[in-house]
Amino acid sequence: MLAAAVLAVIPAMAQKSIPLVYDQEWAGSKYPAPAFPSVEEATVSETLTNPFEVSNSKKQVKKSKDWEKRRAEIIRELYHYEVGEKPMVDKKDIEAKLEDNTLTVIVHRNGESLTITSKITYPEGDGPFPLMIGMSGISLPRNFFSDRNIATMNFNMGQVMAHQQKRGSEPINKIYPELVENGAYSMWPWGVSRIIDGLEIVGAASKIDMKHIGVTGCSYAGKMALWSGAFDERIALTIAQEPGGGGAAAWRVSETLGHVETLGNTDPHWFKESMWDWKDANVSKLPYDHHELCALVCPRALLVLGNTDYEWLADEAGYVSCVAAREVWKKFGIEDRMGFSVQGKHGHCQLPKSQYPEVEAFIDKFLLGKEDANTIIQFVDETLADKEVQKWIPWAQVDFK
Helix, strand or coil: CCCCCCCCCCCHHHHHCCCCCCCCCHHHHHHCCCCCCCCCCCCCCCCCCCCEECCCCCCCCHHHHHHHHHHHHHHHHHHHHHHCCCCCHHHHHHHEEEEEEEEEEEEEEEEEEEEEEEEEEECCCCCCCCEEEEECCCCCHHHHHHHCCCEEEECHHHHHCCCCCCCCCHHHHHCCCCCCCCHHHHHHHHHHHHHHHHHHHHHHHHEEEEEEEEEEEECHHHHHHHHHHHHHHCEEEEEECCCCCCCCCCCCHCCCCCCCCCCHHHHHHHCCCCHHHHHHHHHCCCCCCCHHHHHHHCCCCCCCCCCCCCCHHCCHHHHHHHHHHHHHHHHHCCCCHEEECCCCCCCCCCCCCHHHHHHHHHHHHHHHCCCCCCCCEEECCCCCCCCCHHCCCCCCCCCCC
């Protein structure tokens, strides 16, 4: 059984040499796309795909600098098979202003525009302050942020795409009419990235510490936080609360479970319609899985929170996925930047007090820079303790303590 606060020796040199956050949205956009086999062409993999194996090759990622290129391959696979490409935007096409603590971002394209607004709640003082962005709200206790002088704001997703999108008729389609196939989980992260662009454009007036930005959400918004953190390297901390299928849970593992959110049984508005070609038995042909979505956050910080009381969340699949994903951080000697905690006996999106220390530790270390915060967190409750994990990841040797 993996237990809370399993201690490990973290090489100090690795900690110092690998950045916690970056100053651009996606450094790997320069790399070419891998091949995209069709369902008919793809080969079966009953176990989770090896995140270190370069696409269409037997070459392995060996150093942290190789991960940038491998990340680009995984991102493009997710674009192609699941959510559609998240468009990049030149700063010259963006206007931003801050008035009465409300950030307004206007994106221009082809004579059309899209506006995103969000009110920032500041602590007292002059800043600059760390920032937590809530995906349509923050379900974590607000005092986690107010007591620590952390600013908060919400991403208003409906300004980009509705929860149940009408393809081709969403606000985002005014400026991207060609992206009717895109799912919400490329377009909502696009909106989050534009908020960060806006803060950069406003500059010091924002009073935000741009090196310490986090995102969080729960349930469908937990997925949104995970996808946003995976796709934008300026986000230092991602806290995905109960993200379930389509988030942290591995599709392959979910396919073996009961009444859970599988690839063929998730919300079609959130993904490309063509993703359903890969449902049921075809899931095992996917050239990736969602442990690699989680791993895209590496080398930045990720905390995944689960809830075993809700079968639909597929937390067994989430647990396996997190163990697999954590191998990437572990490879580079920075496993303190990835944690997971799966506990029951609490309501959906209602953080139990038993998880407070885990969340607070990640906030303290990765938004406040408190190096002594213990973020070596791997916890699953007794309902998952005896589940077989190693069979899903034969390419790894997990130390179960």
